[in-house]
Amino acid sequence: MPHPHSLLRAFAPLSLGGLALWGAALSCAHAQDARPATDATSRIARVTVYPGSATVERVARVSAGARSLTIGCLPASIDAQSLQISADPAVRVGEFNVLTEDRDVAAACASPLDGRIRELEDQIAGVKAEASALQLVDGYLRGVAGVGGAVTGDDATAAATTATATNTRIASPTPAQITATAEVLRKSGQDAFARTHQLKRKQEALELALKPLVAERDRVASQRARVVSVSINLAAERDAELRLSYQVRGP
Numbered sequence: 749m750p751h752p753h754s755l756l757r758a759f760a761p762l763s764l765g766g767l768a769l770w771g772a773a774l775s776c777a778h779a780q781d782a783r784p785a786t787d788a789t790s791r792i793a794r795v796t797v798y799p800g801s802a803t804v805e806r807v808a809r810v811s812a813g814a815r816s817l818t819i820g821c822l823p824a825s826i827d828a829q830s831l832q833i834s835a836d837p838a839v840r841v842g843e844f845n846v847l848t849e850d851r852d853v854a855a856a857c858a859s860p861l862d863g864r865i866r867e868l869e870d871q872i873a874g875v876k877a878e879a880s881a882l883q884l885v886d887g888y889l890r891g892v893a894g895v896g897g898a899v900t901g902d903d904a905t906a907a908a909t910t911a912t913a914t915n916t917r918i919a920s921p922t923p924a925q926i927t928a929t930a931e932v933l934r935k936s937g938q939d940a941f942a943r944t945h946q947l948k949r950k951q952e953a954l955e956l957a958l959k960p961l962v963a964e965r966d967r968v969a970s971q972r973a974r975v976v977s978v979s980i981n982l983a984a985e986r987d988a989e990l991r992l993s994y995q996v997r998g999p
Contacts, residue, residue: 790819790992801827805993810839814984819992820977821857824848830995833980836988842981851973861965868958875951882944889937892929 790808808819828846835841851857921929978992 793991800997802996803830803993804996805991808990808992810835810982810984810988810990812984812986814982816979816981817990818977818979820975822976822978822994823996824974824976825997826976827995827997828976830993831978832993833990835982835990838985838988839990840983841990842983844978844980847977847979848974849977851975857975861961865958865961865965868954868961872951872954872958875947875954879944879947879951882940882947885936885940886944889933889940893933 790806792804793807794805796803806819808817810817826846831844831846833841833844980990980992982990
């Protein structure tokens with residue numbers, strides 16, 4: 749076997765295939781960061797790249813008294829025959845099982861895109877809700893602005909009949925009241941229209957950011973991405989570390 753090129757030599761030249769393998773290995777770490785506490789959280793301790801493959805070593809914490817450990821969200825390109833498990837002296841390692849399943853079935857391995865997409869969708873919903881509220885404000889301001897205006901047709905006849913029947917007189921607003929009301933309406937309307945414009949621009953920006961994320965998520969989903977989990981039987985006398993190494997096949 750050719751001498752491995754350790755990734756610790758950061759400036760050593762790597763082929764495009766090697767870089768792809770490195771990226772695939774590291775991408776699993778991001779998926780595991782979002783997993784709930786029921787799964788073991790592992791970290792990549794070392795990646796060694798060979799021509800056409802890479803060896804990945806992960807480290808996971810084992811709690812005292814633990815009887816089993818599952819490390820999930822591993823890439824489907826794992827060579828199951830290459831799996832090697834070791835642990836501190838305080839841990840006795842038994843048999844292990846390897847399970848391959850669709851990513852969308854393994855809820856803990858949801859794409860990091862899902863969280864960002866939901867966040868943007870929630871922000872867009874908030875913008876739309878505020879815009880709807882501003883429409884109510886606009887309707888109210890228009891209604892207030894219409895009070896005291898000229899009334900014609902049937903409305904005028906009805907108003908005259910009502911005034912005659914009740915023998916009441918509606919006092920006309922004073923010039924000062926008209927000026928104050930007009931200023932309030934002007935300021936409120938200006939603020940509402942300016943905010944509506946800001947919300948429109950914000951919604952456009954959010955939708956622009958959301959579009960490529962949804963496209964990428966749909967692209968990945970169409971490929972029916974698969975993940976691997978390794979369940980290990982063990983007996984831990986005290987808190988310790990377990991190491992899992994495996995090979996990832998190249999493209």
